[in-house]
Amino acid sequence: MLLLAPLAPAMADDTAATLLHPLFQDHAVLQRDQPIRIWGDASPGATVQVALAQHRRSAQAGADGRWTVELPALPAGGPYTLTARTGEASRTVDDLLVGDVWLCSGQSNMELQVWRSLDARAEIAGAASETIRLLTVPQSSSPAPQSTFGGDTRWQSVNPDSIREFSAACWYFARELQKNVDVPMGLVNASWGGSRIQAWTSADALRAAGAYDDELDVLALYATEPADALERWGSIWADWWQQRPGIAADDRPWEGEADGGEWRAAPPGLGAWEHWGTPDLAAFDGMLWYRTNVRLTAAQAAQQATLVLGPADEMDTTWVNGRAVGSTYGAGMARTYALPPGLLRAGDNRIVVNVLDTYREGGLAGPASAHFLQLADGSTVPLDGGWRYRVVPDTVGSPPRAPWQSAAGLSTLYNGMIAPLAGMRLRGMLWYQGESNTFEADAYAALLRGLRDDWRSRFGDSALPFLVVQLANYGTPTSAPGSSDWAALREAQRAVANEAHSALAVTIDIGDRYDIHPPNKQALGRRLARAARHAVYGERIAPSGPVPRDARREGGDVVVNFADVEGHLSAHGAAGPVGFELCGAAADSCRFAEARVDGPRVHLRVEPGMVPVRVRHAWADAPLVNLFDAADLPAGPFEIDIH
Structure with missing residues (x-):
């Protein structure tokens, strides 16, 4: 017993480390005016006592060790101290704010x-700022829902060190x-550059959409x-x-053995195919x-490899x-694939790699020693016998993505x-994503819903506010x-x-035709804050600038009526608005329209002989927009029918 006694404090320390979920740390913020949910892990069946402000609650850990308590709502304020205790183990969280x-x-x-x-x-x-706190969720992907984060994280107050790497859009929004x-x-x-919306949606929700059952089974x-799973995916x-x-x-x-004329010798150094000196691959x-x-x-060959x-x-x-044997997304990531016994x-073993690139440089990295x-x-066998390549025609399209x-x-x-956050209370969600889904714009509305x-x-919260950033x-x-x-996805x-x-x-109007990552996130923060003031806090202000109410034929004109106009409409830098189109019933019938x-x-103005049925505005990847209201907010892209 004396020999075992020193183990007791160590076991208590281990329990204390996971007693509270990593969301609950020093400097955290809890949602005001809603019941406060606290959870963590303890020994199965253990009783956990939780205290916050003047409130006390207890819970019993389930067979999986998970416990949850719900405390009464608190108004905005703090700082508070949160404590959780079970047996010899306890955790204390200081400097908690309620707000x-x-x-x-979203993506990048x-x-x-x-x-x-x-x-x-x-x-x-x-x-x-002492009253704005930051938490960056570690980038982590998983084939199954996780209950905790895929890496260390902590809440931080705002200072030059903490803000440098934080999301600019998120920070400027809250500051405004x-x-x-x-x-x-x-x-x-919680964001990841280049991500598709499907990666952020739960399997249950995707199954409800009815389009991904085979991939979700894999x-x-x-x-x-x-x-x-890899063998099934290969099929x-x-x-x-x-x-x-x-x-x-x-x-x-x-699997083919023939070396047909379509296969050509790749440069020994491999690397981005744009630099091979082959005209067809230069862009x-x-x-x-x-x-x-x-x-x-x-x-x-008999060894595990x-x-x-x-x-x-x-x-x-x-x-x-x-x-x-494997499929991976990520331009800077080496591939490591365990081979089945x-x-x-x-003798000869054939290795075949299909590489898809959709943006800038692409290809299999060199040198051959990689x-x-x-x-x-412990030995290695280099793949230095020479690589051959074959170009896939554009008509083939983009391949399915391994789920x-x-x-x-x-x-x-x-x-x-997202699963590790489930259960926390929120005031709202900001979503900035879509660049990676522009190839399937027709499906995006259903995916976003x-x-x-x-x-x-x-x-x-079935009414949790949802603020969407439209693509720049x-x-x-x-x-x-x-x-x-891009316009269809907008x-x-x-x-x-x-x-x-x-x-x-x-x-x-605040993007950059040369840069998919426009740096003017301060203006974006101001517009997100305005949208929140309207949709979340009920202020009687236009959330996003002029929006089309309807379009009607009046004599020789089509008239677009705008709502949510602060002050008056004006055309910047021209006698009238630019970027308006009138469209007939045919898909390719749109024409720019003179506007006032x-x-x-x-x-x-309707051209003689034209029978317009739709109006489009700013319908292009990088349109010119010059129609604004007195709040300096633009009329955004849209397509509406004419009545």
């Missing part, structure tokens, strides 16, 4: 740090909002039997490939097949001897970054009306943000 908690999520424009925003040096040097809503604010940043299998990928236009029935690059975004052979002895590949920009699917053989087989005995991929998968970021409703359910202008300006995936965002307990932040301002209305 409004905001979840900021939400992730973009303060140091990358306008006037960053001065912004960082002057950053200070606090000028009108004088309460403590907690900012939770994802569920991957959580427990990854090798079996799904193969079926997709052989259904592509122009692909022959016997065209199976992952190529799309897919390439790579393949090489590696010769093994019988003793080598791992295939190690250098980074592939930006997504790979990899086969060994005709069997799928018995897959390798004495790619090898790691054997169980376990981090930012490009299904539910992976929800599982790793699915995510919104899913998160409202997870956070226990980016890309090459057009000289004639045409189709635009319209989907506008439609969802028009629904209850939601609002839109329009950014069509008339109070809260805009008149569009």
